[in-house]
Amino acid sequence: MATTLTSMAVAPALPGGFELPLEPRLPRIGSVDAVALEARAGELAKRSIKKESKLQALVLAVRMMDLTTLEGADTPGKVAALCSKAIRPDPVDRTVPSVAAVCIYPNLVPTARDRLRGAGVKVASVATAFPSGQAPTALKVAEVRDVVEMGADEVDMVIDRGAFLSGRYAKVYDEICQVKDACGAAHLKVILETGELGTYDNVRRASLLAMAAGADFIKTSTGKVSPAATLPVTLCMLEAIRDVYDETGRIIGMKPAGGIRTAKQAIQYLCVLHETLGTDWMTPDLFRFGASSLLNDVLMQIRKQKTGAYQSLDYFTID
Amino acid sequence: MTDVAKRKDVAPAPLEWEYAPAPEARDIVRFEERYGLFVAGEHVDPKSGQWFATTSPASEEQLAEVALAGAEDVDLAVGAAREAYENGWSGLRPSERAKYLFRIARILQERSRELAVAESLDGGKPIKESRDVDLPLAAAHFFYYAGWADKLEYAFPNRRPRPLGVAGQIIPWNFPLLMLAWKIAPALAAGNTVVLKPAETTPLTALLFTDVCRQAELPPGVVNIITGDGSTGAHLVKHPDVNKIAFTGSTEVGKAIQRELAGTGTHLTLELGGKAANIVFDDCALDQAIEGIVNGIYFNQGHVCCAGSRLLVQESIYEPLVSKLKRRLTTLRVGDPLDKNTDVGAINSKAQLERIREFVASGTEEGAEIYQPPCRLPEKGYWFVPTVFTNVAQSSRIAQEEIFGPVLSVLTFRTPEEAVEKANNTAYGLSAGVWTEKGSRILWMTERLRAGVVWANTFNRFDPTSPFGGYKESGFGREGGRHGLEAYLTFD
Numbered sequence: 001m002a003t004t005l006t007s008m009a010v011a012p013a014l015p016g017g018f019e020l021p022l023e024p025r026l027p028r029i030g031s032v033d034a035v036a037l038e039a040r041a042g043e044l045a046k047r048s049i050k051k052e053s054k055l056q057a058l059v060l061a062v063r064m065m066d067l068t069t070l071e072g073a074d075t076p077g078k079v080a081a082l083c084s085k086a087i088r089p090d091p092v093d094r095t096v097p098s099v100a101a102v103c104i105y106p107n108l109v110p111t112a113r114d115r116l117r118g119a120g121v122k123v124a125s126v127a128t129a130f131p132s133g134q135a136p137t138a139l140k141v142a143e144v145r146d147v148v149e150m151g152a153d154e155v156d157m158v159i160d161r162g163a164f165l166s167g168r169y170a171k172v173y174d175e176i177c178q179v180k181d182a183c184g185a186a187h188l189k190v191i192l193e194t195g196e197l198g199t200y201d202n203v204r205r206a207s208l209l210a211m212a213a214g215a216d217f218i219k220t221s222t223g224k225v226s227p228a229a230t231l232p233v234t235l236c237m238l239e240a241i242r243d244v245y246d247e248t249g250r251i252i253g254m255k256p257a258g259g260i261r262t263a264k265q266a267i268q269y270l271c272v273l274h275e276t277l278g279t280d281w282m283t284p285d286l287f288r289f290g291a292s293s294l295l296n297d298v299l300m301q302i303r304k305q306k307t308g309a310y311q312s313l314d315y316f317t318i319d
Numbered sequence: 320m321t322d323v324a325k326r327k328d329v330a331p332a333p334l335e336w337e338y339a340p341a342p343e344a345r346d347i348v349r350f351e352e353r354y355g356l357f358v359a360g361e362h363v364d365p366k367s368g369q370w371f372a373t374t375s376p377a378s379e380e381q382l383a384e385v386a387l388a389g390a391e392d393v394d395l396a397v398g399a400a401r402e403a404y405e406n407g408w409s410g411l412r413p414s415e416r417a418k419y420l421f422r423i424a425r426i427l428q429e430r431s432r433e434l435a436v437a438e439s440l441d442g443g444k445p446i447k448e449s450r451d452v453d454l455p456l457a458a459a460h461f462f463y464y465a466g467w468a469d470k471l472e473y474a475f476p477n478r479r480p481r482p483l484g485v486a487g488q489i490i491p492w493n494f495p496l497l498m499l500a501w502k503i504a505p506a507l508a509a510g511n512t513v514v515l516k517p518a519e520t521t522p523l524t525a526l527l528f529t530d531v532c533r534q535a536e537l538p539p540g541v542v543n544i545i546t547g548d549g550s551t552g553a554h555l556v557k558h559p560d561v562n563k564i565a566f567t568g569s570t571e572v573g574k575a576i577q578r579e580l581a582g583t584g585t586h587l588t589l590e591l592g593g594k595a596a597n598i599v600f601d602d603c604a605l606d607q608a609i610e611g612i613v614n615g616i617y618f619n620q621g622h623v624c625c626a627g628s629r630l631l632v633q634e635s636i637y638e639p640l641v642s643k644l645k646r647r648l649t650t651l652r653v654g655d656p657l658d659k660n661t662d663v664g665a666i667n668s669k670a671q672l673e674r675i676r677e678f679v680a681s682g683t684e685e686g687a688e689i690y691q692p693p694c695r696l697p698e699k700g701y702w703f704v705p706t707v708f709t710n711v712a713q714s715s716r717i718a719q720e721e722i723f724g725p726v727l728s729v730l731t732f733r734t735p736e737e738a739v740e741k742a743n744n745t746a747y748g749l750s751a752g753v754w755t756e757k758g759s760r761i762l763w764m765t766e767r768l769r770a771g772v773v774w775a776n777t778f779n780r781f782d783p784t785s786p787f788g789g790y791k792e793s794g795f796g797r798e799g800g801r802h803g804l805e806a807y808l809t810f811d
Contacts, residue, residue: 030604030605030606031602031603031604031756032604032606032607033603033604033607033608033776035776035777036604036607036610036611036776036777037604037606037607039610040607040610046447046451046659047338047659047660048338048341048659048660049338049339049341050338050339050340050341051339052337052339053336053337053338053339054339056336057336239606246639246642270336274336275650279335279336282336
């Protein structure tokens with residue numbers, strides 16, 4: 001049996017570019033059943049997280065947050081304020097930790113880098129013709145080089161959905177490879193923009209493609225397209241991450257982004273993470289929330305858990 | 320894993336994230352100390368003078384005392400049902416009958432939390448299941464059959480449907496209130512009156528249902544509930560004035576009932592045991608199939624007659640499937656049925672727990688490989704860890720006999736033909752599952768599987784509009800849909 005496989009493996013490529021695999025088994029992309037996936041996500045969303053476990057989850061959610069502003073109207077002033085909030089989210093309660101990163105447009109990277117220096121909060125920049133990704137590869141790669149040079153620790157790229165949806169997977173793959181190369185030491189998050197992919201099968205395919213091409217994280221959405229992150233889409237991507245880990249031992253992170261506005265939603269995502277990948281993945285190094293308005297709701301809930309009372313929004317800063 | 324460990328130094332992950340207890344409030348339901356029989360709209364003490372305790376299998380505490388109906392009590396109940404049938408119910412305008420059924424359905428919805436808590440307390444099933452499955456489905460059955468009550472001629476055109484008379488109904492302990500709904504809703508919609516005997520270990524929701532009947536102002540005697548043990552059921556089966564027996568339960572008892580009724584002219588439907596094959600092909604959506612397998616066998620602690628207790632896996636995906644399944648088992652939360660996060664509750668009774676233990680011991684003896692996830696079980700009560708047997712032979716007892724517990728036997732196959740052969744190679748034929756992305760293969764399989772229900776890419780899904788019932792030793796007659804209505808009618 002083994003000999004047959006070896007001889008199969010060195011066989012030349014077949015016509016049409018179909019290459020025989022070198023692995024003992026055929027690569028398995030697998031498929032996703034939408035009904036059952038959504039049912040499972042719905043089930044996990046009903047977990048009831050209370051008391052200590054809730055406080056633990058809320059604090060973790062803060063530590064996992066990529067505090068985001070991606071507006072045409074962003075200015076150095078706005079970003080500086082956001083950075084202060086990122087370092088100390090709740091000025092009243094100093095036990096609340098800093099968030100994981102701020103996520104901004106390339107032009108604002110220097111401001112953020114200066115403001116966050118030494119604070120332990122990472123600078124993440126979107127790049128590659130965000131949000132559409134409809135630009136020549138060379139420009140995208142150049143953009144990535146620039147943001148890394150300006151001081152971004154993390155790069156959030158978008159895949160070329162036009163290429164993906166027309167079946168030119170190799171183009172998508174090559175582009176991610178080139179961007180990864182341009183990132184150097186910076187961490188690469190690959191945005192699939194699941195709201196434009198249409199099916200969970202596509203989400204799974206794009207996830208595997210991105211991971212194979214070198215993504216450190218896979219991320220659901222830009223936040224510019226609706227629907228953005230959903231629980232089932234996140235579950236689908238976490239399952240792909242789990243399969244890659246099982247097959248290769250490679251550890252990839254996950255970032256749902258867009259549409260997560262309440263602490264309750266954040267806890268639902270953590271339940272999905274917990275029961276899919278386990279506590280090993282429950283760290284800001286492997287899971288992030290991309291959000292702009294989630295933080296204050298989480299802070300409000302933390303204070304509620306600690307004091308037993310809700311406070312008005314006026315007691316939480318609006319940066 | 321070393322990589323993960325290294326990364327943890329940078330930003331430590333929590334060592335454990337334990338969900339704090341999240342119990343559903345128990346005080347929404349108040350049980351009486353003692354429940355008599357519900358006959359002719361009244362709660363009456365049993366003539367037998369006998370009572371027995373019903374306990375919570377999760378804590379072994381006594382919840383209430385209920386009457387044990389003897390022959391005389393059964394006779395009174397059947398008499399009350401006959402009286403109600405002759406003097407009112409059968410002559411009532413069908414749209415009026417519908418009105419009562421709609422009322423019952425709505426009251427079940429209104430009181431669903433109370434009834435769900437009662438169901439979990441008395442039967443041990445997790446609150447998320449009684450809340451999200453049992454109660455909504457029970458109400459849905461009443462709504463569905465309420466709609467048919469005044470349209471029987473349209474359900475069976477040119478056949479002049481007429482009610483049978485008094486129906487004696489005996490239900491099991493796995494879905495107490497839902498089985499009550501499956502039995503009572505079509506019987507009343509068709510114009511019959513009923514005497515229903517709930518299972519010995521789970522009588523409480525049926526007794527609470529008597530209050531629902533009172534609230535709905537159902538005429539006295541249309542629904543009579545008699546509690547008791549096997550002897551009570553036997554009296555009901557033997558009663559000469561019962562026109563129809565509907566039984567859901569074990570094959571053994573079902574056979575005894577059929578012997579008893581042979582030649583008497585009493586109508587009979589039986590919904591008995593099962594040993595369903597859940598067949599997984601290598602092109603399936605694997606992670607979702609895992610969910611279906613888990614739902615198929617660990618739903619309601621495996622106390623499901625149509626449970627997917629035999630897993631047939633195509634050999635080419637055997638290894639990844641089994642490793643995924645084992646990992647998924649480690650996330651199942653076994654414990655307090657009233658905790659909203661509990662996935663697997665308590666085993667219904669001590670006797671059932673012993674039966675499961677005996678089967679599991681026989682599986683190990685016969686050389687199958689056992690896997691049980693690490694699991695902390697409560698000290699009191701009846702519990703069993705979700706169990707998977709691999710390396711199971713078709714000839715093993717655990718592959719042939721119904722265990723009725725959270726125990727899965729995994730077998731393999733190579734081709735679709737072999738899958739069908741193995742799936743059909745059983746005395747039962749209640750349900751089956753097929754997991755494949757190929758629509759044509761699903762149809763090919765369903766044509767060949769000898770099972771009353773075949774689920775495709777899902778499992779344990781129920782709907783009042785869909786007929787349910789078995790082949791071979793799984794019984795005969797259908798419940799649900801128009802078929803279920805037919806079982807309570809006679810035609811010219």
